[in-house]
Amino acid sequence: MRIEVEETSGAARAGKLYTPHGAVETPTFMPVGTKASVKGLTPREVRETGAGVVLGNTYHLYLRPGPDLIREAGGLHSFSGWDGPMLTDSGGYQVFSLADTRKLTEDGAEFVSVYDGSRHVFTPELTTRVQEDLGADVAMVLDECPPADAGYEYQAESLRRTARWAERCQEAHTREDQALFGIVQGGLYEDLRRESLERTVSLDFPGYAVGGLSVGESREEMLRVVALTAAGLPEDKPRYFMGIGDPVGVLGVISLGVDMFDCVLPTRLARHGSVLTADGRLNLKNSRFRRDLGPLETGCACEACRDYSQAYLAHLVRENELLGHRLLTLHNLTFMGELCRRAREEIRAGSFESWSRGWISRYLAGAPA
Known part of the structure; x- marks a missing residue:
């Protein structure tokens, strides 16, 4: 996994992201295929839209149909029929979206299944192993995505927990044909973002995500934090904004040097x-x-x-x-x-x-x- 930045215009970057399943021109929007399917479309149709990378959701695929079956099928590419690059999240977004039914500890996040009410504990080690079974080109560390209005002390505690989880994910990760990305948190606080940047970049991941945004903050606040975060990331590593899909916001983060972004918004609309x-x-x-x-x-x-x-x-x-x-x-x-x-x-x-x-x-x- 590597990115080759070919041209810049201000902070905006154009280039190619090289993966085991082919190269993708960047900046690129990545459609979300939560349950191994971009809703309503075949892989061929998705490809014809110009998409280069498709996402899968670790939380949902872990619960149904289960990573064992997907591994037995040859991985998520073979199982879904998509032969291009894929990215899987870690379940970190569900830490945010299912906050009413989950419990956080140092060990991980305990969820109540949205399907049958059963309880499951997502640890850094489990989510890493599940993503290795799924076999996407890019896997994500387990993180906590706090809401935009979380206070300073909570954001500080959360980013440090995310940093410790990132270390555990890195130690558990074994697939050489899969890139594990780190995630920078810290909310809207500049000093916490800088602390998260320092801790995450020091682990030398092959790529980095800007997390904890598009969760209720204003566009101005979002772009301010993206500018700070992107400027602190290595120039020779891919930069991924998690969860943005409105066209104005997309152009905004491209202008700040982001290479990859995803969102359910276009398909949900x-x-x-x-x-x-x-x-x-x-x-x-x-x-x-x-x-x-x-x-x-x-x-x-x-x-x-x-x-x-x-x-x-x-x-x-x-x-x-x-x-x-x-x-x-x-x-x-x-x-x-x-x-x-x-x-x-x-x-x-x-x-x-x-x-x-x-x-x-x-x-x-x-x-x-």
Whole structure:
């Protein structure tokens, strides 16, 4: 696992991430396939959106169908039919999202299964072993992702626990064909971020993630912390922002030197009838789309824009037809893939900052409907 930064424009970087399952151009948006599937799409369709990396969720795959079966099938690539690079999280996000039903100790995180109520303890050693069984190209250390409003003392205790867990994950990790990424925490506090940076970078991971953001803070606070964190990460290692998928935020973190990012937002919006366009977000449940026979977005190469009208897609959405969910998912992921492709192009041309400002201005001017 290595990244080759080919061009920069300000702090923004364009290059290639090399993995055992091929090279990926960066910056890159990574669709989330929580249960070994990007909802509604085949691997071939996901590839056609321009996606290079797909995510899997360790928590859910551990519970169902279980890592033993996936290992027996030859790993997550063989099991799911995706032959490109993959990344698995560690269950750290569930420490945040399932806070009401989990218990944290120095040993790990005890969860109540969302499926059957059974209890499971995720230790650094267990999550590392499970991710080795899943066989993704990138695995993540177990961390705690506190909410944005967590106080200073809690954030300090949390980042130090995450640092100790990272050491244990590193000691437990044995696969040479899998890169284990460290995660920088510390909330919105600059001194804690710097402490987490120092402790995490000292472990010399092959890649690093910016964690603990997109959890309720303002965009201004988020970008401030990303700028501080990215500036403290090694230039020759990949940088991953965990959990961002709105187009304006994506361009913001690219401008600060982030290479990889993921989020369920584009696919979740599609399932609720919303699409991303260069002129803002559109809600096809709005009555103004009922008789519009034009495409969602002129010039978009996805199947939804190429072959169907807004009126037909709006009809599918109103009737809750599965085809509507699929087509809008194809569009939103194609939109994110094209956004990243254009960002790479502008970085290589040295014009990313001015292009990004213009793109964001147009996007925000299009009133969401």
